[in-house]
Amino acid sequence: MKALQTLTPYLRPYRAGILQGLVLVIVSNALNLAVPFFIKQGIDALDDPGEAATAPLRYAMLVVVVALLGGVARYGMRELLNGISRRVEYDLRNDFFRHLLRMDPGFFGSVQTGDIMSRATNDIQAVRMAAGPAYMYLVNTVVISILALSLMFWIDPRLTLLALIPMVLLPPVTVGFGKAIHSRFERIQDQFGILSTVVQENLAGARIVKAYTQEGAQVERFRSLSHNYLERNLELARVSGMFHPFLGLLGGLGMVIVLWIGGMSVMRGTLTVGDFIAFGLYLGMLVWPLIALGWVVNLFQRGAASMARLNRIFAAEPSITDPPHPTGPEVVSGEIELRNVSFRYPGTERWVLRNVSFHVPAGATLAIVGPTGSGKSTLVNLLVRMYDPTEGEVRLDGTALHRFPLERLRALIGIVPQDPFLFSDTIRENLALGFDEPNLEAREARVRHAARIAQLDTTVAELPAGYDTRLGERGINLSGGQKQRATLARALARDPRLLILDDALSAVDTHTEWEILHGLREVFEGRTSVIVSHRVKAVMDADLIVVLDAGEVAEQGTHTELLAGDGLYAALQHRQLLAEDLDAEDVLAPARNDL
Ligand SMILES: Nc1ncnc2c1ncn2[C@@H]1O[C@H](COP(=O)(O)OP(=O)(O)O)[C@@H](O)[C@H]1O
Ligand SMILES: [Mg+2]
Known part of the structure; x- marks a missing residue:
């Protein structure tokens, strides 16, 4: 239940409306309770010869008027309070989405899309029910109980106490069932998240599923998860299904007592027929809110369970954030420097980059080459501050990246992802x-x-x-x-000031890649450019070529320097030229383009 405290700031702006709505709850109940009172008056008037002729019509009219007014008040209360719950839902959903977009890639690596989707839909829906209908019916129940009980006491205190005997069971029953419902509902929502993930992955990967003829296997996987979801729902249905009749039984037992003891009082003449009927009607009015109470407890439990699930996402904070005291030059020229940068992905042990250092003057073109998996894309992630280095620093114009205002930094960069x-x-x-x-x-x-x-x-x-x-x-x-x-x-x-191409042309052949990059020469001029490729031919014009191997800088320099060095780069160049010659002869083309 504590989780629902999160809703307080969402409800606060609607204080006035909520108050009006709750006043209408009281008004409508007071009017409804006047109905049995007038019926009682009408019936008792029949014993009075002077009144008998006119009284019934008069009271019947009163009953109609009061019932009509009560109906109007009920309409107003629903309109107001349900409307407010819809607005709370709207605000909450927007905040949830805004929060998600604040998160960094590390977060999205740790959660599943389907699970997030189910929180954004099902859970927010359950919270809405707690933020409107639930407390509306709760107040309704409390008000009707107090008013009806007072009137019953006024008619016959002894009979009232007797009718209430079964109610002592109410608190333990409600608490017990409430707990059971809460835990079952949370299990249902968790399973729904898993189910959504499977659907989402199958839709996104529809082609792979078909190509690998996985339809049958996926249908079976879905069916089994779906079956689990069904079972969890049935567990909940069993519990809440017992809850309602149980409450109805308590009310029914009260009614038995009233019919028996009250009936005898009427025969003895200590209770008028009008009082007896009104008493029965009031008790009847108590039974329905009692059942509604079960439903309300249910709604609050579900709302709390769902709010707790939302809060777990709200509690996650991005690790890539704006610095408390942002700095950085007014105009960024685009000089890049890496100082002893080492990196491992959050939550993993392996070093993906180790001791990477290089310096790129403003406006120059940097190329990063290396085999697949050598850490090129990771290096790019650090350059655009998707992650912060585990050790060392990435500097832009002499200022560490994490000291720039995030939005300003990102605005400087144009990136073409892999x-x-x-x-x-x-x-x-x-x-x-x-x-x-x-x-x-x-x-x-x-x-x-x-x-x-x-x-x-x-x-x-x-x-x-x-x-x-x-x-x-x-x-x-x-x-x-x-x-x-x-x-x-x-x-x-x-x-952009900084243009980054992360293996951006891997889907075109070596020659087209070279052609496009060659056509970009003018674009590269006047801005710092980073070209990542696994092909030597794409990077040979760069001012600085950094060769990565298993996360370390194997060598760096210009094309001519590196060829003269006769190291890894020269070997790559040699192999790729050979592959290209073979390509030209149309032998096993695509595989040879890779290192
Ligand atoms: N999100 C991630 N979490 C953990 N490890 C990752 C992640 N992304 C990449 N890696 C690992 O980091 C290494 C370098 O990957 P990457 O930078 O994509 O290489 P490249 O771009 O040179 O092909 C690989 O071994 C890869 O498995
Ligand atoms: Mg890559």
């Missing part, structure tokens, strides 16, 4: 992702210019709707090479 990712939006919006340009014409010019340099313009021209073509889901899917060019255009459109 795995191209585009949003399911138009090509234009994808290319214009990284810059603000309110002037539509200027914006369009920037997009087209970037597409031209990345050699994407001819591809776009062939698409049905040109730059308005929607990519991804239900749109057009680009080929691997086209996607890489699109992500390159996106980075170029940003006109």
Whole structure:
């Protein structure tokens, strides 16, 4: 239950509305309880010869008016309180999403997408029920109990106490069932997260599932997890299914006592017929909120369980954050320096980079080469501060990266990742992702210019709707090479101080890669550029070439220097030239491009 305290700040802005809603709960209950009172008056008036002729109609009218007013008040209370719970849900969901986007890659490596999705949907839904309907019905129950009990006491104190005897069982029953419901509900939500992950992975990897004929295996895996989900739901259904009838039984036992003892009192003449009927009606009014109480406890327990699940995500803090006292030069020229940088991924033991040091003057082109898995992409991750180095420092213009304001640092960088990712939006919006340009014409010019340099313009021209073509889901899917060019255009459109290409052209052949990079020479001028490739041919023009091997700098220098050094780089060059010759003769082409 403590978890629900998180909701306090979300409810605070709606204090006034909540108060009005709760007042309406009281008003509507008071009006509803007046109904049996008027019925009683009407019945008792029948014994009075002077009243008998007119009284029934008069009281019947009163009953109608009071019931109508009660209905209006109930409508108002639902409107207000349910509406507020929807707004709380809205605020909570937005905060949840904002929090997720603050997190760093380390976090996303440790959680599963499906699990996050189920928290963002199911759990927020359960919390909403606790933030509105639950306390509405709780207050409803409390108010109706107090009012009905007072009226019953007023009619016959002894009968009231007798009718309440079964209720002593209420607190232990409610607490016991509440605990059981809470733990079962949390187990259900956990399992739903796992189920969502399987669905999400199967949709994202639909092609692999088919290519490896895994449909049957995946269906079986899903069925088994789904069955587990079903079992957990049935466990909950068994418990909450027993809860409601149990409460109904307590109310029913009270009713038996009233009919028996109260009936005898009427026959003895110590209780009027009107009082007897009103008493029965009041007790009947108590039974329903009692059952609702079971439901309310259920809602609070589920809400608390779900809020606890959300809080576990809210509690996670990104390790890549803005420095408390950001610094850095006004204008960044783009000088990069790594000083004894060593790195291991959070939560792992293995050093992926060890003692990496190099210096790139502003405006120069740095190339990083090395076999697959040698740490090139990891090095790029450090350059754009997706992670902080475990040891050592990455400096930009002499200032350590972690001392720059994060947003400003990122704004300086245009990166083309190894795995191209585009949003399911138009090509234009994808290319214009990284810059603000309110002037539509200027914006369009920037997009087209970037597409031209990345050699994407001819591809776009062939698409049905040109730059308005929607990519991804239900749109057009680009080929691997086209996607890489699109992500390159996106980075170029940003006109960044620091341009980073992380094996960005691996999906095109060696010659095309060289051609595109050659065409980019002008773009590289005037900004610091980092080209990561596993191909020597792509990097030979660079001002500095750093050769990585198993996370360490094997050698560094210019193309000529490295060839003269006759080390790893020279060996790579030799092998790749050989492979290219074989390529030209069309022998086993793709495999030979790799190291
Ligand atoms: N998120 C990660 N968590 C743990 N290890 C990782 C992660 N990403 C990459 N690695 C490991 O770091 C090493 C270097 O990977 P990477 O930098 O991607 O190499 P390259 O880009 O040179 O092919 C590899 O051994 C890889 O298994
Ligand atoms: Mg890589």
